Amino acid sequence: MADGLINLTIDGAPVSVPPGTLVIEAAKQAGVLVPHYCYHPGLPVAGVCRMCLVEIEKAPKLQIACATTVTEGMVVKTQAPAAKDARQGVLEFLLINHPLDCPICDQAGECELQDFVFQEGQARTRYAEFAKRFNPVEDFGPDVLYVPNRCILCTRCVRFMEDVAQEPVLNVSERGDRAFIGIHPEARLDHPWAGNVVDLCPVGSLLSKDFLHKARAWELDKTASICTGCSQGCNITLDTRDEVVVRVRPRPNLEVNRYFICDHGRMHYKWMNRGDRIEAPLVRAGAELKATDWDEALDRVTAILRGTEGRTAVALVSPGASSEALALAKRVFTGFTWTGAFQVVMGEDAPLAGVPDLALRAERAPNAKGAENLGYTRDYAPALAAAKTAAVVLVLDDPDCAVDTNGALIYLGTVLGENAACRRADVILPIANVAEEEGTFTNRDGRTQRYYQAKPAPGMAQPAAWVLGQLAAAMGPAEAQR
Amino acid sequence: MGFPHKSHPKETVVLSQHFGDADARTLKGWTKRGGYEALAQALKMDPVAVTDVVKESGLRGRGGAGFPTGLKWSFMPKEKKRPHYLCVNADESEPGTFKDREIMRWTPHALLEGTAIAAHAIRAEVAYIYIRGEFTEPWTIMERALAEANAAGVFGTIKVYLHRGAGAYICGEETALMNSIEGKRGNPRIKPPFPAAAGLFGMPTTINNVETLAAVPHILTRGAAWYKGLCLSNPKSTGTKLFSVCGHVQRPGNYEVTLGFPLKDLLYDMCGGPPAGRTLKACIPGGSSVPILTREETEACLLDYEGVVASGSMLGSGGVIVFDDSADMVYQIMRLARFYAHESCAQCTQCREGTAWTTKIMERILAGQGKTKDLDLLLDLSENMTGKTICVLSDSCAAPIVSGIKKFRGEFEAYLAGKRQPVMVS
Numbered sequence: 078m079a080d081g082l083i084n085l086t087i088d089g090a091p092v093s094v095p096p097g098t099l100v101i102e103a104a105k106q107a108g109v110l111v112p113h114y115c116y117h118p119g120l121p122v123a124g125v126c127r128m129c130l131v132e133i134e135k136a137p138k139l140q141i142a143c144a145t146t147v148t149e150g151m152v153v154k155t156q157a158p159a160a161k162d163a164r165q166g167v168l169e170f171l172l173i174n175h176p177l178d179c180p181i182c183d184q185a186g187e188c189e190l191q192d193f194v195f196q197e198g199q200a201r202t203r204y205a206e207f208a209k210r211f212n213p214v215e216d217f218g219p220d221v222l223y224v225p226n227r228c229i230l231c232t233r234c235v236r237f238m239e240d241v242a243q244e245p246v247l248n249v250s251e252r253g254d255r256a257f258i259g260i261h262p263e264a265r266l267d268h269p270w271a272g273n274v275v276d277l278c279p280v281g282s283l284l285s286k287d288f289l290h291k292a293r294a295w296e297l298d299k300t301a302s303i304c305t306g307c308s309q310g311c312n313i314t315l316d317t318r319d320e321v322v323v324r325v326r327p328r329p330n331l332e333v334n335r336y337f338i339c340d341h342g343r344m345h346y347k348w349m350n351r352g353d354r355i356e357a358p359l360v361r362a363g364a365e366l367k368a369t370d371w372d373e374a375l376d377r378v379t380a381i382l383r384g385t386e387g388r389t390a391v392a393l394v395s396p397g398a399s400s401e402a403l404a405l406a407k408r409v410f411t412g413f414t415w416t417g418a419f420q421v422v423m424g425e426d427a428p429l430a431g432v433p434d435l436a437l438r439a440e441r442a443p444n445a446k447g448a449e450n451l452g453y454t455r456d457y458a459p460a461l462a463a464a465k466t467a468a469v470v471l472v473l474d475d476p477d478c479a480v481d482t483n484g485a486l487i488y489l490g491t492v493l494g495e496n497a498a499c500r501r502a503d504v505i506l507p508i509a510n511v512a513e514e515e516g517t518f519t520n521r522d523g524r525t526q527r528y529y530q531a532k533p534a535p536g537m538a539q540p541a542a543w544v545l546g547q548l549a550a551a552m553g554p555a556e557a558q559r
Numbered sequence: 560m561g562f563p564h565k566s567h568p569k570e571t572v573v574l575s576q577h578f579g580d581a582d583a584r585t586l587k588g589w590t591k592r593g594g595y596e597a598l599a600q601a602l603k604m605d606p607v608a609v610t611d612v613v614k615e616s617g618l619r620g621r622g623g624a625g626f627p628t629g630l631k632w633s634f635m636p637k638e639k640k641r642p643h644y645l646c647v648n649a650d651e652s653e654p655g656t657f658k659d660r661e662i663m664r665w666t667p668h669a670l671l672e673g674t675a676i677a678a679h680a681i682r683a684e685v686a687y688i689y690i691r692g693e694f695t696e697p698w699t700i701m702e703r704a705l706a707e708a709n710a711a712g713v714f715g716t717i718k719v720y721l722h723r724g725a726g727a728y729i730c731g732e733e734t735a736l737m738n739s740i741e742g743k744r745g746n747p748r749i750k751p752p753f754p755a756a757a758g759l760f761g762m763p764t765t766i767n768n769v770e771t772l773a774a775v776p777h778i779l780t781r782g783a784a785w786y787k788g789l790c791l792s793n794p795k796s797t798g799t800k801l802f803s804v805c806g807h808v809q810r811p812g813n814y815e816v817t818l819g820f821p822l823k824d825l826l827y828d829m830c831g832g833p834p835a836g837r838t839l840k841a842c843i844p845g846g847s848s849v850p851i852l853t854r855e856e857t858e859a860c861l862l863d864y865e866g867v868v869a870s871g872s873m874l875g876s877g878g879v880i881v882f883d884d885s886a887d888m889v890y891q892i893m894r895l896a897r898f899y900a901h902e903s904c905a906q907c908t909q910c911r912e913g914t915a916w917t918t919k920i921m922e923r924i925l926a927g928q929g930k931t932k933d934l935d936l937l938l939d940l941s942e943n944m945t946g947k948t949i950c951v952l953s954d955s956c957a958a959p960i961v962s963g964i965k966k967f968r969g970e971f972e973a974y975l976a977g978k979r980q981p982v983m984v985s
Contacts, residue, residue, distance in 0.1 A: 124749040125906040127947055138946045144749050166943030170912035203936055207919050230905060249744065249905060252727070254915035256905035 085151040100153055101129055101142035111155050112164055112193040114171075114279050115231040116143035119336035121240050126231050128167045128193070132157035139163055161197060168194050173204035174254065176226045184281030186294030190229065212257055217247075218266030220286050220340065221275060225257045228282040234258060234274035241337070241431035244268045258282075269427035269437060272340040276326055285324075287344065292318040300531035301328060303518050305397050305511055306342035307424075307438040308445055310520025313338055315346070315512055315531040322349045322512055322531060333524065339427060339437040348510075349532075355493050355507040356536025366505060371537065371547075377504050379551045381485045382409070387468035391460055391482075392417040394453060395474035396442035398541060399516025400525065403444070403451045405545035406473055409552060413469070417453040418460030421445050438521060443511075447519035472499055473541060474508060489541050507538035514540035562661055562813050567829045571789060573799045574773050575815040578665045584700060586707040589668035595713055597776035601676040602715060609680040613775060615783035617790075617797035621658075622648055622731075622768030623846065623876045625864045628775075634755035635681045636763050644759040645678045645686035646740065646766040649701075650724050650731035652691055653846035654898060655878030658801035659769035661813050663690070663697035666773065667704035671719065673772030676779065678717045681765045685718045689736050692724040728902035732950045733766045734758075735904065746904045747950035770801060791819025796863030800877055807833050807883035818863040825862065826881060837883035841967070845875020847895050848955030850962035851888075871962070888967040889974055890982055892959050893921035899956035910953035913944040917956060924974045927981030934964055934971055 082093040087100075087107040094103045102118070104111050114126035122144050129142040134152035139160055142153070154160065171190065179185040212225035232249060235258065239245040246266060250259030260266060266274070275285045297316040304311040304325070311334035316324040325346045327338040358374030359366040390413040392406050407417060421442045428436035445455075454460065461479065464470045470482045473489050480486065480498045488499040489506045499505065513534035519525045534540070562578040577583035583592055601609050614629025635643060647670070651659040662670055670688070678686045690698050701721055708714065722740050724730050730739045734748035737759045758764025778786045778798075790797045796818040802825060805811045809831030816825060822844060826832060833839050842857040843849060850872040852860060860870040867874040882891065900914035917940055920933050930936075941957035948954070964971060973979040 122749070123906075124949060125908070127907050127909055130947060141749075163943065163947055166940075166947075167908045170908045170916070170943070173912055173916060203932075204916065206923075207916075229908070230911065232906075252729075252905050253900050253903040254905070254911055256911060 083147045083149050083151075085147050085149070085153065087153045088155055094147055096147075098147050099143060100131065100133075100140070100145045100147055100151075103147050104142060104153065104155065109155055111142045112189075112197060113143055114189060114229055115233060117233050117277060117336070119241065120233055120236045120277070123232050123236060126167065126229065128164055130160055130163040130167075131155045132160045164193075164197050165199060168198040169203070171229050172198070172202065173207075174210040174226070175229075176209065178227070182227065182281035183284050183289060184227075184278075184294070188281060189279035210254060215260070217260055217283070218271055220272055220344075221266045222284045222286055222289070223258060223260075224282050224284060227280050228258055229280055230256055230258070231279060232258075233277040233279070234283055237274055237277055238266075238268070238271070241273075241429065242268045242270050243430035247274075269341065270337060270339050270429045272343045273327070273337045276336075288324050291323050292316075297323070298531070300512075300529050302511070302528040302531060303443060303526050304338060304342040304345065305443040305518075306339070306345040306441065308440040308442055308521040309334065309436065309438050310443060310518060310522075310524060310526055311338045311342055312526065313342065315349075317512075317531050320532040322346045333520070333526075334435055335432050337429060337432070337435070339429070341424075341427070341437050346512075349512040351492060354491055354535045354538065355505060356538060358507060358537065359502075359505040361503045366500075366502075371539070374504055374506060375544075375547050375551060378487055378506075378548055381469060381487065381503060382548070382552060385468040385485065387484070388412065389414045389463075389467045389484075390416070390469045390471065391464040391467040392453070392471045392473065393457075393460060393464065393475060393478050393480060394419050394448065394472075396421050396445040396448050397511065398444060398448075398474045399511075399514065400444060400447040400451065400519060401516050402473065402541035402545055403448055403453065405542055405549050406471060407451060408549045409471070409545055410469070411552070416460050416463055416467075417448075417451075418457045419445065419448050419453050419455065420457040421455070434522075440521065443520070444518040446521055446523060447517070447525070450519060450523075472502070489544060491538070506544050507534075507536060508541040508544060509534035509538050513538070514542070516540070516542060562665075564810050564812055567814065569820075569824060569828060570815050571799045571817045572815055573777055573789075574662060574666070574669070574770065574801060575813060578661055578813070580665065583666055584668075584704065586668060586704070586711055586713075589666075593780070594668050594776075595672055597779040598672050598675050598679075598713065600779055601679050606680045606682050609676065609779070612783050613680070613778060616778045616786035617783075617795070618771065618774055618778060618786065619796065619864065620768055621770035621774075621800060621877070623653070623848070623873075625874060628767065628771055631755075631767070632677070632681050632765055634753070635765060636755075639682050642685070642760075642762050643681055643683040644762055644764040645674065645681060645683040646733070646736060646754075646759055646764055647674050647686060647688040647769060647772060648731060648733065648736060648766055649688050649690040649694070649697075649769045650736060651694075651769070651876075652728040652731050653848060653876045653878055654895070655803065655805055655843060655880040656846045656876040657803045657805075658813050658877060660694055660697050661801070662769050662773050663694065663701050667697075667701045668708065669773040669776060670701070670769055671704060671708050671714075673775040674719060675714045675717050676775050677765065677767055677772055678714075678719075683765070684716065685720065687720050687722050687740050687759070689722045689724060689730070689740060691731075692726040698723060727904075728898075729904045729950070729952060732952070735950070736766065737764065744904075746906050747952075749949055774798060789817045790863075791817050792861045792863050793819060793865040795865060800862070800874075802862065802877045802879050804830050804879045804881065806879075806881035807837060807839075807886065808881050809834060816862060819866065820862045822860040822862050822879070823858040825879070826857070830881075833881070833883040837885060839881065840884045840886055841882040841888060843872070843878075843880040843959070844870075845873045846878035847880065847898065848951070848958060849873040849875045850958045851892075851966060853966050887982065888963055888970050889921070890925055892963040893918065893925055893983075895959045896921050896956055899952060903952055907948035907953065909944045910948050910956075913940055913953055914956045916940060917944075917960060921960075922983055924971065925981060925983040927974065927977060929971075929975045931975060933975065934968070938964060
């Protein structure tokens, strides 16, 4: 046993944890999930749902695991008959006024009330013949609905708004069984981080309007990803249904985003499902662009790179491209006098007051730092001017790039607008978007994080790193190129 | 004094000596009666010495829990690093209890003096007296007394504030009271931390009941040995206690007796027993939150902390509710359950849902719609509501249910069997 740790036993399993650890957290180390509702590691402890009651040897009565700190030699029994009975009692109390409308509830399948009732509850109600409490659905904010009938008053949402967002617009209104979550009469739940209350809600009481009735939880595939909404690099999960991204949820990372993401990031996914994608490589045939296969398209690019008279190249890239693609986009031009540049869309900062170093950053790009580390510059205007006379210009994943060049133009992109400057490119190569490839981003603090593929790319589109890797390989080793 | 009746010879009149005497309400009148001598004496003593006297006296909390007062004071940090607070719990809301109201109505300076002494003992610079919102008359009297005392500068550097409750029973729970003073919703807090470590505004805090503090000046002036000598039964229960007797007795009111006094004598001798032609049926000895006693248990009960426990209930706040043979125990218990369902703060699941469900079942039984399984269901719910929540409100709802069904099962069964006329509409 390591020094300075507290040793205790949970359901017979010995664990050693730092002093001050809560029993509920120590139990996780022992592989035991103590059922709970109000407890959340990202929120202050409330101790109100009374679901995590466990038996602790020598304690006169059952204790709540979420508010009890470990002591040396403590013996915790989560499965003691008294503890199980108490939790079953709580579940029964929680269900008496619950509408049991799981078939039409968005939370079904990922509902902690369902889970723990299934695990520990009883099959029948003893609350027969009494009417259930009814309150109408309330519109809390731009993306949040409150369904009071399903509410178990765990107060996670209240504590999030009060202690984490520090905009206390929610409360528990009324007393006894008349209680419900109230919102300040003149306020809306429109804080830039308000959407987290939907994730925090352990039941289907707080719902996202955006996701409302869009999918059942069990139909969703979940993929680890990184938010592209700004340079914070929040860890997220992309939920896809039938290869369409339908929801973005935070993925805990204590160093970056704790348990939260902002609403901007949460809603920053619809473009991933765009239907108007470039689906095949296009090569110039006089005034026209002709669809072709990858071999011909890549050959055409190789020929351009090998055949240019001048050896100057400009790469105008998106700071949302993966570091892998950015590195290869540079290597392709080995031997060239190369300038790489990117521009960042700027917005408003929106910090989450209760969490240090967590904010929606003004810099709305996930990989600006990565691009910088690889030698790309923020001096975009000079690079754009230099493109005019460069022998080769490569535009990577920037459909709105106002490029104008007398040299060859190669565009790697997902979409091609009607009036896009890149329409005059010599070769257009279809690439995957962030949801369709694997790669890494480096966030503003220099943390490099990997994201994974959540859905297939349309048509013949390939990850930019693959495309540029093919080109780099075709160009041969650096020393052979000249 | 058996206010509003004359003192009964069997009473030990200490706190209630000036009840009914309006002159004692004024600073002048109070000083004339020996008031503020104890405070002057205490301020010359070391705080630890004051605490030791109170410890020695055996004084225990009169709000309900009966925790030794001196010991509680000694929990405050020895080394003072942060502000200390004293809270005075004058949120007397326990059904059947009306002793603190009389202390504030008639002897406001007794409370203020006790408050100042306690503040000195725990080295608090600020004391808050949290007065129940419905106590309009005591509030006015306390305000006037405080203004007089402040004008005379009797508290020295100690600041005393009155804080008015807004009508929630739960704010009488010590940590809910602190939240309420802080301007928050009056929800009980999880303990630990205990108030002596982190109480009001997160600072070390002691909270005492009105009656407890009103006894402190007497202990200081007359000595711990005198107070300790006031004991008729168990030596762990010392001093006098006010009992608020209500219900089916001929002379309801506040009666002050030495601890260990027989409940039977209180009810029959002092209060005149049940109305003519009626017999005693049951009694709740310590405010609505404690188990009900049968007639036999009542008549054998000694009024001190240990004695009432031995009889199967608790001394609580000393609110004695008496039922004669005309009382419908099922209806009375329903009224208690309904009170707790109304007052539950809604934090803990068992309390929020359990008190309301219990009330619905009780109402159903009284409407003649009860099911045979209802009694078992009530007992089972009560079990789930006992010892599992942040505070004891849900336990308090369960106590009369459990003891009521145990001791008056026949009355419940009469409703279930349709042998008793329903008294409620379902």
